Amino acid sequence: xxxxxxxxxxxxxxxxxxxxxxxxxxxxxxxxxxxxxxxxxxxxxxxxxxxxxxxxxxxxxxxxxxxxxxxxxxxxxxxxxxxxxxxxxxxxxxxxxxxxxxxxxxxxxxxxxxxxxxxxxxxxxxxxxxxxxxxxxxxxxxxxxxxxxxxxxxxxxxxxxxxxxxxxxxxxxxxxxxxxxxxxxxxxxxxxxxxxxxxxxxxxxxxxxxxxxxxxxxxxxxxxxxxxxxxxxxxxxxxxxxxxxxxxxxxxxxxxxxxxxxxxxxxxxxxxxxxxxxxxxxxxxxxxxxxxxxxxxxxxxxxxxxxxxxxxxxxxxxxxxxxxxxxxxxxxxxxxxxxxxxxxxxxxxxxxxxxxx
Numbered sequence: 001x002x003x004x005x006x007x008x009x010x011x012x013x014x015x016x017x018x019x020x021x022x023x024x025x026x027x028x029x030x031x032x033x034x035x036x037x038x039x040x041x042x043x044x045x046x047x048x049x050x051x052x053x054x055x056x057x058x059x060x061x062x063x064x065x066x067x068x069x070x071x072x073x074x075x076x077x078x079x080x081x082x083x084x085x086x087x088x089x090x091x092x093x094x095x096x097x098x099x100x101x102x103x104x105x106x107x108x109x110x111x112x113x114x115x116x117x118x119x120x121x122x123x124x125x126x127x128x129x130x131x132x133x134x135x136x137x138x139x140x141x142x143x144x145x146x147x148x149x150x151x152x153x154x155x156x157x158x159x160x161x162x163x164x165x166x167x168x169x170x171x172x173x174x175x176x177x178x179x180x181x182x183x184x185x186x187x188x189x190x191x192x193x194x195x196x197x198x199x200x201x202x203x204x205x206x207x208x209x210x211x212x213x214x215x216x217x218x219x220x221x222x223x224x225x226x227x228x229x230x231x232x233x234x235x236x237x238x239x240x241x242x243x244x245x246x247x248x249x250x251x252x253x254x255x256x257x258x259x260x261x262x263x264x265x266x267x268x269x270x271x272x273x274x275x276x277x278x279x280x281x282x283x284x285x286x287x288x289x290x291x292x293x294x295x296x297x298x299x300x301x302x303x304x305x306x307x308x309x310x311x312x313x314x315x316x317x318x319x320x321x322x323x324x325x326x327x328x329x330x331x332x333x334x335x336x337x338x339x340x341x342x343x344x345x346x347x348x349x350x351x352x353x354x355x356x357x
Contacts, residue, residue, distance in 0.1 A: 003027045003160070005123060005131035010035050011063035017118050019063050024131040026158035029053070030351055037066060038115040039135045039154050041074035041184050042305075044164065049278030049353040054190035056279065056351075058295075058315050061305040071297060072183040075115035076154055077108050079139065079146050080335065081181040082251070082291065082324025085216055089327035091147070091175055091336065098145045105216055108183075110144035114152070115183070124155060132157040141174065148174030150337070163350040171342040177327040178337040181287075182347065185295055185315035188274035188281060192308030196295075196316050197238030198276060203231035203292060204268040205252035209323075209332070211245070219329040221253055231292070234273065241294050241313060249292035249316075251324075254285070266348060270318045278353040285320035285347040288333050293317035320347040 003026055010021035019037045026032075031053075033043040044057045059073045060066055066073075087098040087106035098106040108115065117137055124132035132155060139150040150172045157165040168180045187196050207221040208229055224230040228243035229250050241247050254267055269283040269290040283290070294316060300309040323333025330336070337343055 001025070001027055001029050003129055003131050003158075005133065007121075010037075013037070013063070013067060013118070019118070020121060022121060022133050024133060024156060024158040026130065026162060027160040028162040030158050030162040030164065032156065032158050032164055034133060034135075034156055035063070035066070036119050036121050036135065037063065038117065039076035039119050040066060040115070041182065044184070046162065046279060046351040047353065049355060054277070055305070056186055056188050056190060058185040058187065058191055058304055058310060070302065072108060072115055074182070074184045076119070076135075076180065077183045077319075078114040078152070078178065078180045079109045079144070079150065080106075080177050080179045080324060080327070081108055081183070081319065081321045082179065083107050083216060085325045085328055089177070091177075091327065096145060096147065104214060113144060114139070114180075119154070124157070126157065128160070130157050130159045146176055148172040148176035150176060150178065152180070154180075161350070162352065163348050166347045166349070168345050169342060170337055172337045173339055175336055175338050177335045178343060179322050179324055179326065179335045180345070181291075181319040181321040183317060183319055185317055186272065186281060187315045188272060188279040189277055192304050192306035192310075195238075195311065195313040197236070197241070197313060198274065199237050199316065200234040200273045200275065201231055201237055201240070201292075201316070202234040202271045203252050203290065204270065205254055205290070206232065207253045209251040209253070209289075211250070213246070215246070215248060217251065217323070217325045219325065219332060224252075234271070237294070237313070237316065241296075244294065247294060247296045249294045251289050251291045253289055254287070266346060269320055272316065272318070273354065275356070278356060280352045280354055282350040282352065283318045283320065283347070284350070286345045287320040287347065288322050289320070291317065291319040291321065293319065
C-alpha cells in the first residue's frame with residue numbers, strides 16, 4: 001500500500017469557521033483520520049489477523065455531533081488533562097482559580113479546552129515518507145483562567161509498521177501548567193461492536209495513584225500488589241472491571257529507567273489484545289503516567305458513527321500524560337512549563353496482530 005495524506009472539508013462551526021479532515025494512510029495499511037476541530041482522531045482503521053479492516057475508535061461521522069458535546073472522544077486534551085484538585089493552585093505567589101466542571105474539581109482544561117479549539121494544519125515531510133500532519137494552536141494568556149501565552153503543536157504520523165505516533169510540543173512566555181494527552185477510546189473489535197469485556201489488558205506499572213469517591217487524586221503512590229487494579233500480567237477486562245474502584249480505572253506510574261535529567265525514552269505503558277480478531281495495541285510513551293479508563297460513564301445516550309449506541313465499557317482509554325495535579329503536588333510530577341524550557345513528548349500507539357489459539 002502506498003502512503004498518502006489527503007484532506008477534505010468536514011463542515012463549519014456555527015461561527016462559520018471551516019473544519020478540515022485529514023486522512024493519513026500508512027504503507028502498512030493503518031489509516032488515521034484527524035479533524036482540525038480539537039485535533040480529534042475521528043478514525044483509526046486497522047487490520048485484523050485475516051487482513052479485515054475495522055475502525056477501532058469511538059466517534060462520529062459529522063461535525064455537528066462533535067460540536068454538540070461528547071466525552072472527549074479522540075481529542076487533544078489540555079491545557080491540563082485530568083483533574084486539578086479543587087480547581088485551584090498557587091504559582092509563584094499567585095493563586096489561580098478555575099471553573100469546577102467535574103465537582104469538586106477542574107477537568108480537562110475547562111469548559112472550552114484544547115478539545116474545542118480550531119487548530120492550524122501543515123504537512124510535515126519526513127525522510128521515511130510516512131504521512132505526517134502538524135497541528136498548531138496559540139493559547140492566549142488568561143484562556144480558561146490559565147496564565148501565560150502558550151504555543152502548542154501536535155504532530156500525528158502513521159508509520160509503515162502501523163504505528164500511530166503523537167508528538168506534543170509546548171512553549172510559553174510565563175510559567176503555567178501544561179499536561180497534554182490524546183483521549184482516544186479504543187475497541188479493537190471495531191467501533192460499535194459491543195463491550196470491550198473480551199479484551200485482555202496489561203499495564204506496565206507497579207504503582208498507581210489512589211483517589212477519593214470523586215476520583216480526586218490523593219497525591220501519593222500505592223503498590224498494585226494484591227489489589228484488583230494489578231494489570232502487570234494480562235487480564236480479561238470482563239473479569240477485572242467489576243472489581244475496580246467505581247469500575248473506573250486508575251492513574252499508573254510507568255517504569256522510567258532513564259537517569260534523572262536524561263532525555264526521556266519511550267517506555268511501555270500498556271498492551272491490549274482482542275483475541276477474537278487478533279488485533280493488538282501496544283502503547284509506549286515518554287510521559288510518566290498512564291490513565292486507564294473503562295468508559296464506564298457511557299450509558300447508551302450517545303449514538304456513534306456506525307449507528308450503535310455507546311453503552312458502558314464500549315471502549316477503553318490509555319491516556320499518557322504527567323501527573324494532572326502536579327501544579328499542587330510537584331513531587332508527583334512537575335507540570336509547570338517555563339519560558340525558555342519547551343516541552344516535548346511522544347506517545348506511540350502500535351497496531352499489530354497475533355495468531356488465534
